[in-house]
Amino acid sequence: MLQSYNFALSVVLLNVIGPSLSNCSVNMALGMWQKLQIFLAFVQSCSNPFDIVCPHKSHVQFRTQVHCNSTRPQYMCLYDENKKQYTEVCVEEAETQREGYNTILRGGIDGVPCSTNNYQPFSHSSNTGGSCAIVKTSCNDEGQLLYDDGSSTTDRSCRCDYRVGYDYVTVPSNKCFCKPAIEDCSCYMKYCDVNQVLTQDYKCARVYKLTGIFDCPEVSGLGSKDIEKNKKMPSNATKTGIFFVQIDYYQNKDKTYHGILDLILGIAIGMIIASVVLLSTADILNVVRLKYSHNDVIHIVCNHVETVVLCSIELKCHLESTRHCKFIYWTKRINGDISTITSRTPGIHGSTVTYPSLTLDSPLIEDCGEYVCCAVYDYGRVCSPPIRLTVTGDVPSFSVDNELHNTDIGKPVSLFCKIYANPPCSNVVWKKYEDGQYTTIHSDSIDCSQTKYFTFTLNLDTFMESDSGYYFCYATNIVGTSKSKCITLSERKYAPTIEVDVDDNYCFNKINEDVSMPYTVSANPPCTSVVWKKKGDGTSTTIYSEKIASSPSKHITRSFKLVNLKEKQSGEYFCVATNEVGTTKSQSVLLYVAEAEDDDFSSDENRSTVTTLPHRRTRYHSCPSNWETDYYPIKRRSRLLS
Known part of the structure; x- marks a missing residue:
């Protein structure tokens, strides 16, 4: 109980009254307190109502002679964790305890880590005591x-x-x-x-x-704090501010004497406190007034604000202070990096004593982070809680459903482009890429300044071959300009189509005459080959074949011609055309070759009339003969007639 009063009085004078006194008053109080400590130590040493639990090192030899013998010569005084008290034991041989651990009794001799206020940097013998040797520094001196x-x-x-x-x-x-x-x-x-x-x-x-880049870490919080003032004192000492007075630990046996001693100690403590108060009342009041008058606070309107890029935003704060503020500045923390913002920083307004709020004129995505307002006074600085700024927005983005459009010549076509823009767009156009250059196409105007999502369309009423190419949609907002994916517009590809210009697909010619069969082939891409064939008994024979290496024309017009006809050339003829899409076969044309008979043919000049002979079928006199002959059979006439 005596130690409790001793320690309580130390804490009261050093940590409550001591900081509030002037230097002179503190010296006087400490002098009185030192004398009281020496007196109390003297009273303790003279009175013998208690038993020593763990003796001082100078007494260990005497305790060893009393408690131990030659069989167990090693004396130890250790804390018994089971009994919750110190116990004297004698062992045959002392143990070596590793660094960082102290020795206790827990059924047997055991080691536990040092308490938070002690450390043991070296190994030690268990008979040197149970606690770790060195007390940690409290780090609670001035500053x-x-x-x-x-x-x-x-x-x-x-x-x-x-x-x-x-x-x-x-x-x-x-x-x-x-x-x-x-x-x-x-x-x-x-x-x-x-x-x-x-x-x-x-x-x-x-x-x-200030750049915000420092070698030493930042200390959080405001004002200096006495970090260690609540730490426990060393187990065998009481701090006075000047020295340590050794106190042995005792166990109480006489409650009557205990009460008298408590009474004497209480009267002494009261007299000391009264003297200190009378001597330095003015100093105490002055310190208290200074300590509790620092009511400078920075208030913020909200802890999270959001804006879009390049749109001005204000981070509002209000300074509540009773003293003159010397300076206002802001700090910005982004991914652990801290930078300083002042009224001289480009692109901002505010951050002054008269207007501490901060306005960002054109915030960007990289301005996202936590902002703190700080006010500088003569005694230090005060900072606000952080304000988190979120900046959203970017150049427009696009979505194209169909990147490839195929259509036929002469038909209408529409190209679609979906746009998302935050901030909204100020201009949208279509452009065509051709021969290494972009050409702007005047399309339907659209008001996109008030919406983030919209669809922009390019309408072509009549598709022409010259409209084929690569198209892009361009959109612009205050952040910048971007373009969509490429949209390819081209004419639809198809296999060849063949038209043979022969009436009713039937020709009647005389022997030794020539015959022409005009035909037109349309294909995209253009044809690579054209072949005329004659049907036989279950097979077909190639009469004419042409390979077209490259033709810029999708439509070709030709004539298939047979000269010096023979009767055996009568038969069924057809045309076959091929491109990269596929192969197409025309309808068959029936050719009939016979000898000339006066009653069979009319003398009509156009040779397109029909004569009906007895016991004979109706015959067509000839195919159209007003076509220019373009091609001749590949083989020689002798081979064709043989």
Whole structure:
């Protein structure tokens, strides 16, 4: 119980009253407190109502002589985890405990990791005590912050709180933190020039020149915090601010004496507190007034705003302050990278003391991120909660259902292009690509400034062969111009069609006369070959064949001609045409060749009349003879007549 009062009084004076006193008052209070500590230690040593649980190292030899013998000569005082108290034991041989662990009793001798406030950087014998040897640094001196909590084998690392202007007295080996066990981690208040702040690299820099790129990590939160003020004190010491007074641990046996001692200690504590209050009331009130008058706050309207690219957006904030603000700036965090925005940054408005809100004139996609408004005062800075900015939009995008259009000459055709634009389009046109150049086509106008989704159409009333080619849809908004996929427009491909210009597909000619059979072949792509054949008994014989290497014309007109006819040339003839799409056969033409008979033929000049003879069928005198002869049989006449 005596230790509880001792420790409670230390915490009250050091962490509550101590920071509020002037230097003179603090020295007086500490002097009185040191004397009281020495007095209490003297009272404890003189009174003997308690048993020593774990003796001081200087007493271990005496306890060994009392408790141990030659069989078990090693004395140890360890914490028994099962009994929840310290226990004295003697063993035959002490054990070596590895670094980072302390020794306890848990059925037998065992090791557990050091507590959060201690560390053990080296191995040790179990008879040297149960706790880890070294107490971790608290990092709670003036201007200090905890950087790293260390481990069971290493001490904590500290850093100075740059947010309120503290820098290292002696620059450590690593400027971001210092190691109290081997370095001086003292901090002092560093003052920067007007319009300058102390960065996390502990350098004074003008706000508008901050790049957001630093070597040392940022400390979150506002104001300096006493990170370690709630940490437990070492198990065998009470901190006074000047030195440590050794206190042995006792077990209470006499409750009556315990109550009297508590009464005396309570009266002493009351007298000390009353003296301190009377001596430095003015200092306490002044510190409290300064400490709690920092009510500077930056309010934001909303924590998420959204806009489209190149459309101006305002990030609103309001500064509530009772003191003069020196400077306003914004920070932008994008994917972990931090940059600084000031009133001198191009493309923005605001970020001033009179108008702290930030306006982005033409935001882009890369401006998405978290924005924080910060106000700089003489004592430090205050920052707002983050505002998340989302910027959407891009150049128009397209969707084409059919990239290949085939149609016939003379028919109407329409090309469709679906467009999504955010921001909306300001102009949409169709263009045709031909001979390495784009030609703009005047199509139906459309108002697309108020809609994001629409369909743009190119209508051709009559498709001509010259309309074949490659077409693109172009759309423009404030972000830029983009084009659709290529749409190919071409004439429909088809197999050849053959028309033979012979009346009723029947010809009647005299022996030794010539006959012509005019024909027209249409094909896309053009024909590659044309063949005339004569039907036989179950077979067909090629009479004429022509291979067309390349023909720019899709329509060809020719005549198939037989000269010096013989009777055996009578028969059924047909034409066969081929292109890359397929092969087509014409209707058959019947040719009849006979000797001339006066009563069989009329003298009519057009030779197109019909004469009916007794005991004979009706005959056509001849095929049309007003066609120019283009082709002759491939084989010689002698072979054709043989």
